[in-house]
Amino acid sequence: METEEKRRRLSPILRWLLILKVWLIERFRLGERQVTLLWAAVIGFLGALAAECFRRVTDLLHYICTGSSAEIITSFEHLPLWQRFLVPVVGGLLAGLTLWIGNRLIAAVRQKSTTDYMEAVVVGNGIISFRASLVKTISALFSIGTGASIGREGPLVQLSSLIASLLGRFRNSPIPQRRHLVACGAAAGIASAYNAPIAGSFFVAEIVLGTVVVESLGPLILASVVATFTTRAMHGESPLYQSPDLGLHTRWEIVPLCAIGIFLGLLAPLYLRILRWTESLFAKLTLPVPAKLALGGAVVGVLAMFYPQVCGNGQGLVASLFHQNWDFYTVLLLLIVKLIATSATFGSGAVGGVFTPTLFIGSAIGVLYGQAVLYFAPQLRPDPTMYGLMGMGSFLAATTGAPLMAILMVFELTLSYAIVPFLMVACVLGYYCSSFFEHRFMYGESLERKGAAFFNSQLAEVDLVDLIKRDPLTLPQNATFAEIAQNFVQHQFQHIYIIDDDRRLLGAVSLHDVKAFLDRPELETVVIAADIMDENFPRISPLHSMADALKKFSETRSERLPVVDNLTSQRLIGSISKTDIILHLAGEESRPKVQRAVSSDLEKAPS
């Protein structure tokens, strides 16, 4: 009997660990929301590392293809004409072959996940396919490393979102949390690509989540900031585009500065239609994928023979635009060739982003506008660079439908506060003008189209059941005080659910109730779970609505409640967290837009 009693007792070390844990909980109160923040920070760090790896491999491939480690435009300027043509063609071919072979291999395995982080967050289940992402990333490496006119922010975001998705799966998180972690990954990717933590988090909040609520924004901000600091530790702290001191020379300049928003807001729908038109043009070609991408590469190659500035994402081109005093016709020519190169690359199906090319196109139009103002109203003494930045912001707002993100992005890219008030007006005007003619913005359009397939496969319907975390912490009613204490040490939960042999929920033991008695070893063998459990602990059934579930949470201080199959048999099937419900409801704010668009697409689709 003595031996049995000894066996049932808690070791002094475990007892002190538990007391320490309670002390920490009392003082720091690490709830599920705080834990999510910690994971967001981990995602930010890993996302930035993944982005750095991608950058380095791209640079290596670029060096192999061009024999130069300089910036992509400089490398192409030093290549002979035949090589300027051949490198993008071969790159396109290899990128296409990767997609073609990869997709064939993956098609053999039935996929229940997506490859697109936006789908994963908005309409999916937060699971991004590892294999398909790998294929897309390798394909993007070939395209970007060989000078395709496409942004590398796409693969960077993809990679960090993939890492976040894998972490969500590793943690066995419910759908809203997985989605939210993927969103954190996307924010980290944007932040590390542009050295822009605020814009990174708002890009995801505004475009991907479609909502700016504290519950979801906090982790996004943390992921972005950690990613930015990690990237800065490797690349330094200077903004992506150093701008000269800017400001108004006369008060009347406010008029053309604000009008640029209207002008670019009217041009943005045209740009979006050009992208869509080239995409559908390539889709009509009865060519295999490698040939299509090689053709896209050939368009870039031909243009690069005469204008090597078309190569790459356009980041270097924007810097040159602001620092070299190109005349009106040079800027116009570069704008046209870059637009053709980007449309051809994007339309051919190359993997990558159009965000950075869009920044150049907006900036170039802005500079042209500024030069026109200078020509027609020289008394205003306008600085075309300032108009270039206004153009960048307002065009971004008008094409993405995210004015807040555009304002923050341009501010962070330049760190020039003087332009912000005008930028705000230009971005808002750009967005309103564009949305008057165009309802499908850059990311929403692709999301709606891809989302249709997801809704069709009924993966995206989320109800209470999808939020349940299976296998919660349970003990039988005869579990000793020592066992209860030991479980509180080993797990982060505040409650242990007590079940009978048929898994019927009998009640819950709360850490709060027992914490004052943890230093009393004499209780360890005489008190059992049945003596101290709360039989009336609130519980939820999958038949409850989200609103009912939230109401249940209002009756308790607990952050997590048990879920029983139904309120008669009371069999425990899992637990549900308040944070997940709030995240889900916050996400629902934005989901109806997509859902409506997708539903109408489905209605139009032939049966």
Place this chain on the structure above:
Amino acid sequence: MISSRTVAHLRSAVLVNPVRAKTDTEAIDELLSSLRDHPDVVDANALRTAVLQRQKVDPPILPMGVAFPHARTDSVRALVLAIGICPEPVVFGDTPVRLILLIGVPKAAIAEYLDLTSFLARHLRNQPVLDRLVEATSITEFLESFAEL
């Protein structure tokens, strides 16, 4: 150190001395019958059912011969305690028991219950204390035995 709350519980306890029962269930019934007219017992039958049900799950017994039959039940308004001294040990499971402490606790009074149980379990492991307690003829003597600690 005895908390004032524990002293109050012990002071208001009912002492059954000697316990004449021969089996554990009879002993529990004998102690329960002493509580039948207790002002805080709302439903004596429900209290009995709850205590016996708890005994079935895992009877709380200290190896030196102390049993703690108890139940958390709404059939009592406040914590009630009956103390039984067995001149002839009564076997609970495999353990010959000399002292029985039957406790009824309202469902909400978890802290009170843990406080009292902790006090009793800590001190009743002490053989000289236990020897003095089973010699007590009244609640006052019973309390004095603890006071000497």
